[in-house]
Amino acid sequence: MHQSPPFGSLAKTAIGPQVVFAVVYFAATLSIEPGRKPVARGRDETSPEDIYRQHPQLSQLLRTEFHSLVVGYSEENTLYNYLPPFPARIHSFVYLCDESERQQFSKSLDFLGLLVKAPQGSDELTAACLRYLAASKEDKRDFLVSGGRELSRLLAGEPQRLNSILKRIRP
Amino acid sequence: MTQGYSQEGKRLGIVVAGSLSQGIEIKLDSQVSIEDMAVGRYVSIEGKKKRFYGLITDVRLGAIDPRFSINPPDMSDPFIAEVVIGTSAFGTIKVLPRIIWDITSSAMQRTKTVPQPFQIVSEATQRDIDLIFGSEDEKRLVIGNPLDMEAKLCLDLELFATLSNGVFGKSGTGKTFFTHHLLNGLIQKSKAVSLVFDMHSEYGWSWRPQGSHQEFKALKQLFPSKVAVFALDEENYRRRGLSPDFIVRIGYDQIEPADLEILRETLNLNDLQVDAIYRIRQRLDKKWLKEFLSQGDQGSIGTLAGQWRENESNLEAVYRRLTKLRNLPFVVQEATEDSVAQILHKLEAGISVVLEFGRYRDFTSYILVANLLTRRIYDKYRETTEGAKGDSERPRPLIITLEEAHKFLSPELARQTIFGTIAREMRKYNVTLLVVDQRPSGIDPEVLSQLGTRVAFRLDDVADIDAVLSGSEDKSELKTVLSRLETRQQTLVFGHSVPMAVVVEVEPYGSPDYYRKFGFRDATEIGKQVTKDIEELF
Numbered sequence: 001m002h003q004s005p006p007f008g009s010l011a012k013t014a015i016g017p018q019v020v021f022a023v024v025y026f027a028a029t030l031s032i033e034p035g036r037k038p039v040a041r042g043r044d045e046t047s048p049e050d051i052y053r054q055h056p057q058l059s060q061l062l063r064t065e066f067h068s069l070v071v072g073y074s075e076e077n078t079l080y081n082y083l084p085p086f087p088a089r090i091h092s093f094v095y096l097c098d099e100s101e102r103q104q105f106s107k108s109l110d111f112l113g114l115l116v117k118a119p120q121g122s123d124e125l126t127a128a129c130l131r132y133l134a135a136s137k138e139d140k141r142d143f144l145v146s147g148g149r150e151l152s153r154l155l156a157g158e159p160q161r162l163n164s165i166l167k168r169i170r171p
Numbered sequence: 172m173t174q175g176y177s178q179e180g181k182r183l184g185i186v187v188a189g190s191l192s193q194g195i196e197i198k199l200d201s202q203v204s205i206e207d208m209a210v211g212r213y214v215s216i217e218g219k220k221k222r223f224y225g226l227i228t229d230v231r232l233g234a235i236d237p238r239f240s241i242n243p244p245d246m247s248d249p250f251i252a253e254v255v256i257g258t259s260a261f262g263t264i265k266v267l268p269r270i271i272w273d274i275t276s277s278a279m280q281r282t283k284t285v286p287q288p289f290q291i292v293s294e295a296t297q298r299d300i301d302l303i304f305g306s307e308d309e310k311r312l313v314i315g316n317p318l319d320m321e322a323k324l325c326l327d328l329e330l331f332a333t334l335s336n337g338v339f340g341k342s343g344t345g346k347t348f349f350t351h352h353l354l355n356g357l358i359q360k361s362k363a364v365s366l367v368f369d370m371h372s373e374y375g376w377s378w379r380p381q382g383s384h385q386e387f388k389a390l391k392q393l394f395p396s397k398v399a400v401f402a403l404d405e406e407n408y409r410r411r412g413l414s415p416d417f418i419v420r421i422g423y424d425q426i427e428p429a430d431l432e433i434l435r436e437t438l439n440l441n442d443l444q445v446d447a448i449y450r451i452r453q454r455l456d457k458k459w460l461k462e463f464l465s466q467g468d469q470g471s472i473g474t475l476a477g478q479w480r481e482n483e484s485n486l487e488a489v490y491r492r493l494t495k496l497r498n499l500p501f502v503v504q505e506a507t508e509d510s511v512a513q514i515l516h517k518l519e520a521g522i523s524v525v526l527e528f529g530r531y532r533d534f535t536s537y538i539l540v541a542n543l544l545t546r547r548i549y550d551k552y553r554e555t556t557e558g559a560k561g562d563s564e565r566p567r568p569l570i571i572t573l574e575e576a577h578k579f580l581s582p583e584l585a586r587q588t589i590f591g592t593i594a595r596e597m598r599k600y601n602v603t604l605l606v607v608d609q610r611p612s613g614i615d616p617e618v619l620s621q622l623g624t625r626v627a628f629r630l631d632d633v634a635d636i637d638a639v640l641s642g643s644e645d646k647s648e649l650k651t652v653l654s655r656l657e658t659r660q661q662t663l664v665f666g667h668s669v670p671m672a673v674v675v676e677v678e679p680y681g682s683p684d685y686y687r688k689f690g691f692r693d694a695t696e697i698g699k700q701v702t703k704d705i706e707e708l709f
Contacts, residue, residue: 159244
């Protein structure tokens with residue numbers, strides 16, 4: 001609980017021989033029963049941790065979930081920047097990509113096309129994803145400039161959106 | 172010669188639009204700064220089967236969406252500026268492709284098509300320039316380097332000498348330097364002999380440009396055995412410690428009515444008086460001028476008028492106006508030696524002639540002498556050419572350099588003066604003109620259109636720019652290029668002797684290396700050579 005991957009980070013899961021990559025765009029800690037809202041607690045406690053100690057059932061009644069947007073998959077070491085033919089299976093394990101996978105994935109910037117056009121996507125997400133991928137790069141600035149240029153092409157008719165993303169990714 | 176497709180020059184961008192008539196539009200790559208682009212520069216466009224060469228004729232800014240100009244990005248941030256330039260906002264250049272290098276047949280052609288979309292555009296390299304203009308050899312002269320390039324650019328003197336040509340530009344732009352350079356090249360490479368009407372005494376021994384302290388060596392110093400100086404003003408020449416090869420004197424009997432007709436403005440002659448002069452010539456024959464003036468001196472114009480049934484006051488007026496010729500010291504009753512014959516003699520021997528006017532730089536002297544001499548030289552050339560049975564008998568090509576050419580070639584005079592005839596008849600008789608002028612708009616358009624190669628330095632007046640470019644196929648594009656030339660040392664060369672128009676940063680004149688290239692050795696060098704020769708001999 002409370003350990004969702006960062007907003008804009010890259011997660012992966014396997015579908016047979018395929019590894020699907022997805023960008024985390026939503027994370028929340030909610031009640032396991034839909035419609036049942038958590039009650040405010042801890043009036044007499046000194047720290048939030050004390051609440052969980054006093055009410056151990058809370059960790060069973062609440063859970064943290066995150067949503068991610070599929071932006072590509074790889075198969076036999078080839079990366080495809082479009083949607084995989086099948087969805088991920090239930091109970092597949094999901095991992096956060098390690099640095100080498102992030103490097104590999106960000107060699108092509110074509111995933112930005114899916115990101116800026118997806119209904120679940122947002123300018124905040126695009127910016128966060130670029131910042132997240134840039135962090136693992138040695139040439140951080142160059143990567144962000146290339147990302148920005150790719151966005152300039154994708155958002156050719158939307159200067160306002162482009163401006164707002166660029167302001168969020170400047171190093 | 173170039174065969175491969177390899178891109179050697181710096182990549183500039185890609186072809187995005189265009190047409191054969193309007194030119195090709197090229198979007199610059201983001202790493203190419205638009206501020207480094209300049210009209211007049213050469214680029215090459217790599218096609219699938221052909222390589223296109225052209226001149227940048229316009230530089231423009233573009234934005235991917237018009238809203239960018241209303242709501243511009245924050246360009247003070249270097250990151251945003253780096254992203255946006257070249258993508259959302261970009262530079263475009265317009266290129267006029269004029270020459271195609273066909274890779275499959277290894278042949279140069281005129282452009283008849285355009286490259287495919289999105290082909291790569293690069294800066295032209297020395298190899299490209301050599302391919303288009305050729306490299307220096309016995310008939311090609313290096314005239315400078317193309318704009319913003321290190322490459323050497325050559326002019327084909329053989330082609331140059333076949334037609335009349337023009338060098339234009341306002342004063343102080345370097346047209347005299349360039350004319351010198353051309354003449355040096357023509358004399359060194361012996362493509363033609365030159366006759367220079369040197370109104371400002373610049374082409375003989377040396378000259379000092381306005382506002383400069385440096386003295387530059389002229390033709391006689393560089394080519395002592397290939398150039399003869401004829402002086403109209405002996406005193407002026409001797410005052411400089413020099414002695415001319417010949418002193419030009421013009422006898423009255425050498426002056427023809429046609430020579431005076433073109434002086435009608437300076438001598439203030441009207442139509443009636445000009446007609447009367449022609450009739451006097453008919454009646455008095457060869458010595459008409461001497462005879463008529465002496466009759467006038469004796470006060471017998473009235474008697475003549477009676478005899479010839481001429482209007483007396485008209486004849487009196489003619490007499491008064493013709494006496495002005497006596498103010499010209501080089502016009503004498505009878506010339507002891509025939510200057511024209513002397514000049515022809517030199518020209519036939521392959522020696523170029525510079526005619527220095529010295530102090531007599533007024534237009535009356537200049538027009539009278541230039542027209543009179545040229546008419547007779549031209550007649551002689553025509554006779555020889557018409558009598559020639561084969562090419563070997565044809566006289567050596569003669570290039571007459573004419574400064575202040577608009578004085579001879581104005582629309583009113585071009586039909587009367589011999590220069591108009593030479594310009595129009597072109598190379599028929601192996602005589603061509605090298606017109607040097609700062610007011611091309613004053614020259615008859617028909618004459619301008621006959622000029623083979625035009626060298627245009629900076630011109631400010633729109634009428635002059637229009638005149639220089641008249642009849643050129645890319646007039647509107649070249650106009651942009653021409654009006655953006657620097658005030659000095661930059662020129663646009665286009666026409667017959669260059670495969671395509673080119674902006675040239677002209678070869679600097681006057682360095683010791685420059686003189687040495689044309690065979691000049693100074694006294695110390697000659698001294699060393701003599702010592703060495705003596706040592707070797709003994």
